[in-house]
Amino acid sequence: MKSIEWLGDKVRFLDQTQLPLTEVYIETSDVRILAEAIISLKVRGAPLIGISAAYGVLLGVHQYKSSSEKEFLSAFDTTLNLLVRTRPTAKNLFWALERMKSVVRLTSEHDATVLFENLEAEAKAIHEEDRVMCNSIGQYGASLVPDGAKILTHCNAGALATGGIGTALGVITTAHALGKEIHVYVDETRPLLQGARLTMWELKNAGVPSTLITDNSAAWTIKSKKIDLIIVGADRIVSNGDTANKIGTYNLAVLAKEHKIPFYIAAPTSTFDTSLNHGDEIIIEERSADEVIRGFGKQTAPQNVKVFAAAFDVTPNNFITAIITEKRILRPPFEISIKRAVGV
Amino acid sequence: MKSIEWLGDKVRFLDQTQLPLTEVYIETSDVRILAEAIISLKVRGAPLIGISAAYGVLLGVHQYKSSSEKEFLSAFDTTLNLLVRTRPTAKNLFWALERMKSVVRLTSEHDATVLFENLEAEAKAIHEEDRVMCNSIGQYGASLVPDGAKILTHCNAGALATGGIGTALGVITTAHALGKEIHVYVDETRPLLQGARLTMWELKNAGVPSTLITDNSAAWTIKSKKIDLIIVGADRIVSNGDTANKIGTYNLAVLAKEHKIPFYIAAPTSTFDTSLNHGDEIIIEERSADEVIRGFGKQTAPQNVKVFAAAFDVTPNNFITAIITEKRILRPPFEISIKRAVGV
Numbered sequence: 001m002k003s004i005e006w007l008g009d010k011v012r013f014l015d016q017t018q019l020p021l022t023e024v025y026i027e028t029s030d031v032r033i034l035a036e037a038i039i040s041l042k043v044r045g046a047p048l049i050g051i052s053a054a055y056g057v058l059l060g061v062h063q064y065k066s067s068s069e070k071e072f073l074s075a076f077d078t079t080l081n082l083l084v085r086t087r088p089t090a091k092n093l094f095w096a097l098e099r100m101k102s103v104v105r106l107t108s109e110h111d112a113t114v115l116f117e118n119l120e121a122e123a124k125a126i127h128e129e130d131r132v133m134c135n136s137i138g139q140y141g142a143s144l145v146p147d148g149a150k151i152l153t154h155c156n157a158g159a160l161a162t163g164g165i166g167t168a169l170g171v172i173t174t175a176h177a178l179g180k181e182i183h184v185y186v187d188e189t190r191p192l193l194q195g196a197r198l199t200m201w202e203l204k205n206a207g208v209p210s211t212l213i214t215d216n217s218a219a220w221t222i223k224s225k226k227i228d229l230i231i232v233g234a235d236r237i238v239s240n241g242d243t244a245n246k247i248g249t250y251n252l253a254v255l256a257k258e259h260k261i262p263f264y265i266a267a268p269t270s271t272f273d274t275s276l277n278h279g280d281e282i283i284i285e286e287r288s289a290d291e292v293i294r295g296f297g298k299q300t301a302p303q304n305v306k307v308f309a310a311a312f313d314v315t316p317n318n319f320i321t322a323i324i325t326e327k328r329i330l331r332p333p334f335e336i337s338i339k340r341a342v343g344v
Numbered sequence: 345m346k347s348i349e350w351l352g353d354k355v356r357f358l359d360q361t362q363l364p365l366t367e368v369y370i371e372t373s374d375v376r377i378l379a380e381a382i383i384s385l386k387v388r389g390a391p392l393i394g395i396s397a398a399y400g401v402l403l404g405v406h407q408y409k410s411s412s413e414k415e416f417l418s419a420f421d422t423t424l425n426l427l428v429r430t431r432p433t434a435k436n437l438f439w440a441l442e443r444m445k446s447v448v449r450l451t452s453e454h455d456a457t458v459l460f461e462n463l464e465a466e467a468k469a470i471h472e473e474d475r476v477m478c479n480s481i482g483q484y485g486a487s488l489v490p491d492g493a494k495i496l497t498h499c500n501a502g503a504l505a506t507g508g509i510g511t512a513l514g515v516i517t518t519a520h521a522l523g524k525e526i527h528v529y530v531d532e533t534r535p536l537l538q539g540a541r542l543t544m545w546e547l548k549n550a551g552v553p554s555t556l557i558t559d560n561s562a563a564w565t566i567k568s569k570k571i572d573l574i575i576v577g578a579d580r581i582v583s584n585g586d587t588a589n590k591i592g593t594y595n596l597a598v599l600a601k602e603h604k605i606p607f608y609i610a611a612p613t614s615t616f617d618t619s620l621n622h623g624d625e626i627i628i629e630e631r632s633a634d635e636v637i638r639g640f641g642k643q644t645a646p647q648n649v650k651v652f653a654a655a656f657d658v659t660p661n662n663f664i665t666a667i668i669t670e671k672r673i674l675r676p677p678f679e680i681s682i683k684r685a686v687g688v
Binding site for chain 1: 364365498529531532533534535537540541544545548554555556557558559560561562563564565567568569591592594595597598599601602633636637639640641642643644645646649650651652653654657658
């Protein structure tokens with residue numbers, strides 16, 4: 001399974017909204033189709049959004065690679081404007097687009113073909129680096145997973161969310177591959193059920209013992225099944241360690257504290273946003289009420305009711321035991337450990 | 345709207361699984377149809393289950409009211425056996441059936457007609473008492489709701505769950521009727537979405553300002569919307585105050601503690617089970633995996649995955665600020681206040 005692939009003049013990606021029932025791949029050379037796929041969560045997961053945005057840039061400019069530099073750069077700007085507005089919370093989107101902008105800035109030749117080649121190399125590098133980062137996060141994280149551990153996770157921070165084996169789920173599959181006897185409890189993750197649809201699908205494919213629960217079962221599962229640790233991904237981590245991730249993450253962090261079990265975040269350093277000092281500054285995407293009240297083709301609430309549909313929440317740093325990155329495991333105080341990890 | 349009605353030789357009840365889209369009433373003189381309705385949650389809510397069971401007894405025996413006492417009592421026993429096995433957790437079911445058994449025990453005439461008349465009077469009394477209890481709970485509870493309060497509730501503990509205005513939701517609608525400016529946030533309550541389907545429907549009908557959230561949004565809603573209190577119903581409360589209620593209740597209790605807001609249980613004293621000393625002794629119903637993975641008429645997880653589908657959880661007494669009953673508001677230590685309230 002490849003969540004996304006660059007085919008030289010188009011991308012091919014898995015339509016994640018069709019999972020777990022069917023594996024449908026979409027091939028397109030049109031950046032607007034890819035941008036819509038990001039908005040509608042056909043392609044999702046913070047690291048994968050970054051990779052997709054990088055390939056999206058290629059789609060937007062590749063028909064101009066024999067044009068004038070001016071035409072090429074004009075298409076480049078239009079493409080960036082389209083992609084930057086797809087989703088607001090995941091840092092990796094902006095990080096990837098910044099890397100693509102740097103390529104243009106640093107390319108001295110005034111030639112569209114050269115610009116395109118350099119951009120293509122950068123997009124591929126972003127993808128390949130993500131694959132390597134996932135492996136590294138998996139290795140570091142697996143060291144924190146005791147043999148026999150019962151683990152709770154939320155949403156999907158797996159291969160489907162990245163260019164590699166995943167972040168939080170990469171830790172889990174790595175621990176399993178190392179022979180540790182683990183059992184994973186998976187929050188279904190309303191409204192879009194990424195846990196039920198995607199994480200359960202990945203765990204089943206990987207042969208990792210797993211059990212699905214509704215989100216509101218988390219507290220009772222932690223208590224009655226004696227969960228040993230919670231691990232999730234991240235969409236944006238600011239300088240003090242406050243972490244935006246899928247709605248429900250903060251809920252789990254509170255439960256971890258009450259039950260005195262570790263609460264781990266697994267994310268590449270591309271998720272860090274050191275331009276922000278505090279979680280309050282993070283823009284939290286609110287999504288359509290329809291995703292809650294017509295989640296699966298059937299209306300499940302009265303007409304015209306008000307819905308608060310935040311897609312993410314922010315977990316304050318003091319709830320987080322450690323942040324597992326591709327460089328090392330970061331511990332509190334995160335102000336210091338994050339600064340060291342990103343080298344600023 | 346009447347959640348259930350006795351029509352002299354049959355019952356008429358609202359099929360709650362059809363809400364909020366259509367108001368379908370089922371009329372039946374067959375206790376097996378009513379028992380199935382309890383199992384399949386067409387009729388649900390701890391107090392309403394008790395009332396339904398009492399009427400169910402009438403359905404099971406009413407064709408024997410001109411028969412011999414022996415035939416009548418045989419039908420009575422068969423009916424009790426059927427009803428007692430419908431759902432295991434709500435105390436009110438067993439409490440109502442015990443009351444019906446007492447009627448038979450205490451009726452000195454050996455006459456089926458008299459037995460039936462006495463049973464019918466008792467079932468009607470159970471229903472009427474529940475209506476009165478709800479009003480009383482509403483009045484006591486409303487005194488705990490500050491003007492301007494933002495309230496979080498879970499599942500449905502309203503008119504649909506009782507023979508009156510409800511327990512937790514009765515407190516809310518009473519506070520609203522008293523002119524308090526409140527806003528209610530409602531957990532959708534997976535897997536069967538009683539919050540989205542039923543509580544939002546009741547609040548809309550009652551004109552109470554309300555907002556629907558996914559269950560995993562509770563922590564973020566409490567924090568970002570500054571929720572003032574949480575109030576829920578109960579299915580069984582044991583002597584020390586440990587409370588079984590809809591799965592997700594314990595989750596909210598932990599969140600209330602972390603955010604230092606009151607966590608209230610509203611329930612009639614018929615919910616108390618003083619035969620049990622500790623929440624660990626409560627039998628927790630586990631329901632079908634299908635309710636989770638085919639909840640919306642569409643399969644939302646891979647085939648044959650394991651599901652942990654507890655229908656209830658137990659909230660330890662130390663998380664509960666007060667229990668609002670029809671007699672008074674009970675405060676910790678609950679061992680003492682519950683003993684006083686039930687008069688044992």
